[in-house]
Amino acid sequence: MLKTRIIPALLLRDDALVKTTRFDKPTYIGDPINTVRIFNELEVDELVFLDISATTDGRKPNMKVLEEIANECFMPLAYGGGLNDFQTISDIFRIGFEKVVINSACHHNPELIGQVARHFGNQAVMASVDVKRNFFGGYEVWTHSGKKNSKMKPVEWCCHLEKLGVGEILLTSIDREGTWSGFDIELTKKVSDAVNIPVIAHGGAGNIEHIIQVVHEGKASAVALGSMVVYQQKGMGVLVNFPDKSLLNKNLL
Amino acid sequence: MITIVNYGMGNLGSVVNMFKRIGFSTEIVEDPGLLLNATKILLPGVGSFDQAMKRINERGFLEVLNKKALVEKVPVLGICLGMQLLTRGSEEGVLPGLSWIKADTLKFPPNSGLKVPHMGWNRVFNASPSTLTSNLPDEPRFYFVHSYRVKVDNEADSILKCSYGLDFDAAVQHDNIFGTQFHPEKSHKFGMRFLENFAKI
Numbered sequence: 506m507l508k509t510r511i512i513p514a515l516l517l518r519d520d521a522l523v524k525t526t527r528f529d530k531p532t533y534i535g536d537p538i539n540t541v542r543i544f545n546e547l548e549v550d551e552l553v554f555l556d557i558s559a560t561t562d563g564r565k566p567n568m569k570v571l572e573e574i575a576n577e578c579f580m581p582l583a584y585g586g587g588l589n590d591f592q593t594i595s596d597i598f599r600i601g602f603e604k605v606v607i608n609s610a611c612h613h614n615p616e617l618i619g620q621v622a623r624h625f626g627n628q629a630v631m632a633s634v635d636v637k638r639n640f641f642g643g644y645e646v647w648t649h650s651g652k653k654n655s656k657m658k659p660v661e662w663c664c665h666l667e668k669l670g671v672g673e674i675l676l677t678s679i680d681r682e683g684t685w686s687g688f689d690i691e692l693t694k695k696v697s698d699a700v701n702i703p704v705i706a707h708g709g710a711g712n713i714e715h716i717i718q719v720v721h722e723g724k725a726s727a728v729a730l731g732s733m734v735v736y737q738q739k740g741m742g743v744l745v746n747f748p749d750k751s752l753l754n755k756n757l758l
Numbered sequence: 759m760i761t762i763v764n765y766g767m768g769n770l771g772s773v774v775n776m777f778k779r780i781g782f783s784t785e786i787v788e789d790p791g792l793l794l795n796a797t798k799i800l801l802p803g804v805g806s807f808d809q810a811m812k813r814i815n816e817r818g819f820l821e822v823l824n825k826k827a828l829v830e831k832v833p834v835l836g837i838c839l840g841m842q843l844l845t846r847g848s849e850e851g852v853l854p855g856l857s858w859i860k861a862d863t864l865k866f867p868p869n870s871g872l873k874v875p876h877m878g879w880n881r882v883f884n885a886s887p888s889t890l891t892s893n894l895p896d897e898p899r900f901y902f903v904h905s906y907r908v909k910v911d912n913e914a915d916s917i918l919k920c921s922y923g924l925d926f927d928a929a930v931q932h933d934n935i936f937g938t939q940f941h942p943e944k945s946h947k948f949g950m951r952f953l954e955n956f957a958k959i
Contacts, residue, residue: 506921507878508899548946550879576775581901581944601771603804603903603944626804628875628903672875703873726873 509757510550510727517556526683528651551581559587575601608633609648622670632671637679681709685739693723761796765813772943782957803839808851841937860911870923888917900940
């Protein structure tokens with residue numbers, strides 16, 4: 506059977522690695538290349554890189570940093586941020602990434618999804634869906650690094666993305682991101698139950714119990730970790746690390 | 759020198775990077791004429807079966823590939839779709855495959871409740887012994903992404919098995935012809951050892 510993938514989700518701001526809290530207050534973590542070397546040695550399942558300022562700055566991906574990453578990493582790699590056109594996306598695949606993560610372009614250029622899926626396969630297209638609760642407690646999908654409210658409901662939106670040809674969904678709870686307070690189980694379960702493609706739960710991981718819970722109760726296919734893999738503990742200094750694999754293996758497939 | 763056949767399908771950067779890391783040089787060829795002197799051939803591949811076979815035919819690779827693999831018996835490794843191309847054909851398409859291994863490429867059974875593509879890390883089990891798998895690190899696991907699976911006629915040609923709803927052939931070998939359904943270039947030390955073994959044949 507497939508192992509449950511536990512995926513460090515690393516945030517880039519151009520050429521620096523940062524970590525945010527609720528999509529705000531980016532804090533410098535370090536040099537991305539040094540960090541990926543550590544994850545390579547830890548033999549993590551997969552890595553996702555998200556450039557959180559590419560779209561908002563109207564900037565293309567930093568290909569130089571991404572090429573260096575691809576030269577170092579012998580595991581599946583995904584990149585998202587500022588991917589608006591087919592040529593840029595093709596370049597990401599050419600340098601050795603096998604998945605692209607698309608968020609804002611799913612809203613304003615949905616044809617692009619089908620085009621990329623037809624050319625590189627559905628498995629190569631990951632949609633990033635950032636969700637925030639509104640004043641009344643309902644879930645809404647936000648774009649542009651959490652700055653624009655699309656007013657879409659996550660379940661309908663994710664079903665739509667699956668029809669467009671997306672092969673996987675990176676589902677992020679903006680309210681939980683960087684808080685160490687646990688995943689949004691309700692949100693994850695709603696989306697996982699509604700789609701047939703893998704859902705990667707992201708936002709809120711603080712300990713191994715949280716990871717196990719979102720897989721068992723939230724029905725997540727995979728889990729993405731941010732703060733947990735770059736800080737020692739909540740409120741403490743930077744330490745690139747990975748949760749105890751024997752504990753994970755004991756509790757997850 | 760490992761000669762990588764570029765028939766326009768998929769991601770060559772990762773394979774080149776991994777061979778570089780383990781100290782073997784590679785060349786990417788787009789012209790069948792440049793294959794004539796190859797001593798080791800790699801068939802990469804992501805994409806659809808028919809599109810790959812169509813391009814192999816259109817670009818004039820078929821004749822020279824057959825000569826290298828079947829007459830000169832140069833070691834050939836097909837990765838992912840590249841392994842499926844070694845078979846007689848695939849349920850994904852209508853074009854014949856290279857037919858270098860007595861095997862077919864089949865769909866995963868529908869309604870098994872398992873998600874297709876089979877994507878992620880999975881354990882593999884030794885089947886028939888092979889130089890490529892004799893010294894893999896403990897508890898070997900590899901990264902897979904595929905919607906179709908290979909089934910060999912002769913179990914002797916299956917060198918690694920993997921289980922996903924059913925057991926399927928994760929790696930195959932017949933004489934000098936090798937194939938892996940997984941992506942060794944994305945499988946850490948496990949893939950590194952596998953490719954090193956191929957490079958050292």
